[in-house]
Amino acid sequence: MIRRNPRAAALLPMALVIVVRLLGPEDLDSNDQAKQALYVLDICESGRWILPREQGNLPATKPPLYAWLASLASLAGGGPSELACRLVSAAAALGIAALVFSLAAGRWDERTGVGAAWAFASIQRCIRATRSRRSTTRWSAS
Helix, strand or coil, X not given: CCCCCHHHHHHHHHHHHHHHHHHCCCCHHHCCCHHHHHHHHXXXXXXXXXXXXXXXXXXXXXXXXXXXXXXXXXXXXXXXXXXXXXXXXXXXXHHHHHHHHHHHHHHCCHHHHHHHHHHHHCCHHHHHHCCCCCHHHCCCCC
């Protein structure tokens, strides 16, 4: 598989991590990630794209890029949902794994690129971030 389609081989571990993480249980209210979901809900319901509010009252305290992307995913999916919020992080994880592969393959060879993407997919912080809705740490240190 590596020789025929090295990019697919490189992204396979990250895709598996994402599928397992998306299917696993997680309570949106168990941590501070609910704030991002509230911004998405406000954008979808009231149309406040520039400055979303938390529960309609408090202005956003997080950068809006994540809320914008999750709102676009929500609107494409028919309305706000937890899955739409998770898909933004999943797409970011796949994109960065592809970037890691491309950089390593360009610098060395495709086999090294596959290994680098697999190593990236195994980093605990990366695995946790595939479901994160925290824009302040969005892939900054992965």
